[in-house]
Amino acid sequence: MDNNFKSYNQAAETLKAIAHPVRLCIIKGLLEKGCCNVSYMQECLDLPQSTVSQHLQRLRSLGIVETERKGLEVIYSVKDEKVKQLITLFLGEK
Amino acid sequence: MDNNFKSYNQAAETLKAIAHPVRLCIIKGLLEKGCCNVSYMQECLDLPQSTVSQHLQRLRSLGIVETERKGLEVIYSVKDEKVKQLITLFLGEK
DNA sequence: TTCACATATTCAAATAATATAATATATGAG
DNA sequence: CTCATATATTATATTATTTGAATATGTGAA
Known part of the structure; x- marks a missing residue:
């Protein structure tokens, strides 16, 4: 049980960003659809x-x-590979 | 992007519990050591x-x-398998 | 029983996260 | 340029999380 504050804080920050029902839904949806605009x-x-x-x-x-802009729209997609794996782990396949 | 509120809320609850530097450190330490008392x-x-x-x-x-009580002490260990995998994913091996 | 130790719980204050209305910015059409 | 549309940002009120001192509980020894 060491004291690697920095890595724990960094991991916690990422996990906190994911640990919200709406953001989970957004990420899952993006993974299923590939990418998506905001509207x-x-x-x-x-x-x-x-x-x-x-x-x-x-x-x-x-x-x-x-993100990638396409005219008026901004297209979002999931970038972080660890997060993709995490979502698969916690929210099933696809 | 469906509306499975329940599973998103449940996953978010678990992830929120993990998404804190101190709790991450506790879980990582427990995984490395196997089990541990509170003191x-x-x-x-x-x-x-x-x-x-x-x-x-x-x-x-x-x-x-x-937990398991052993005399005065209470011994903690990690139970949730998904959480074990998550920690390995985000905080490296062991 | 009484005591010391290990752990759990309660309470209050400080801090952080969330939601939304209002406003701002960026882009393309005309 | 002006307008309509898509998205981002700001301000702020609400709610949730975190912390640590104080207190309570559980256990074993004497």
């Missing part, structure tokens, strides 16, 4: 636009998801 | 007894760790 997620989740956007920014700031 | 963890972590105990109770209430 579509917003419809599926039935949440205010700013709520969805803030969840997405949180995931993006940690490198969990990445 | 030892308290020393390693250099935190007040009630703080450590509260973190442990949170992990225990979700079935992430389990």
Whole structure:
């Protein structure tokens, strides 16, 4: 049981970002669909636009998801491989 | 992107319990050592007894760790297999 | 029983996370 | 340029988490 504060803090930060039902749903959905724009997620989740956007920014700031602009839309997809594995582990296949 | 609230909430609850530097350290330490009493963890972590105990109770209430009393001491160990895999994934081998 | 030790629980204060309305920015069409 | 649409940011109120001192409980020894 060592004192590697930094790695524990870093792992905790990533896990906290994932540990929310809406963000789990976003990540799972992105994995199933491959990628997705914000409006579509917003419809599926039935949440205010700013709520969805803030969840997405949180995931993006940690490198969990990445974005690509396509005209007016911003397309999100899951980037972090460990997170992909984690979701498979906790939310089943696909 | 379905609406399986229940499973997302349940997964989020477990992940939230893990997503804290102290609790990560506890779980990692338990995995490395196999099992451990509270006083030892308290020393390693250099935190007040009630703080450590509260973190442990949170992990225990979700079935992430389990306990066995041995005289005055209570021995903790990691019970949840998915959590073991998650820790290996995020905090390296062992 | 009484005592010492190990652990658990309660309470209160401090801090962090969440949700949403309002506002701002970016892009493409006309 | 102006407008409409898609997305991001800010401000703030609400709620949840974390912490540690104080207190309580459980166990074994004498």
